[in-house]
Amino acid sequence: MAPGDIMLNHAMVRDQGMLAAYVSDVYPAVADFDLLQKIKSYTARAGFNVHTGIGMTTQSYYLGQGRGHAIESGPKPDTSLMSYWQERHIANCEMETAVLFLLASLYQIPAANCLVVHVNRLSDQWVPDKVYKGYHLKAAEAVLGACLE
């Protein structure tokens, strides 16, 4: 998976207790199958390299994703966290999708995600900001096309 590719998740792992006021942790965070398929066709047709798989929604960007930071005092990241999830074939981390999938299922609204890959954690390769914005615009047009079909 390279920065600038598209990642579509059919399901998400999530931090324990996320949206506990709405539903217990055993309820799945999943996409609407038909909408996801449509987004997959439209983004592929727009020329993106499209991946699908299970992702992970975390409540924090640093320790929640096993990422180091420059603050010397205080809690440190668990450096084994990413390999734990990699061994279980979790393809990507982000911070919103599970919440949207859960609320959408509970309120019966079709939902799917469409993520532009910002960084490859293994190579630490990032998309430069300007290019990243351009990819988002193109991806948003493809998603709108899929929704209006």
Ligand SMILES: O=P(O)(O)O[C@H]1O[C@H](CO)[C@@H](O)[C@H]1O
């Ligand atoms: O893919 P990018 O733009 O880095 O988005 C991610 O970055 C934010 C965290 O700072 C969250 O919104 C997460 O989903």
Ligand SMILES: O=c1cc[nH]c(=O)[nH]1
């Ligand atoms: O590593 C990443 C990249 C984007 N968004 C995240 O939450 N984590």
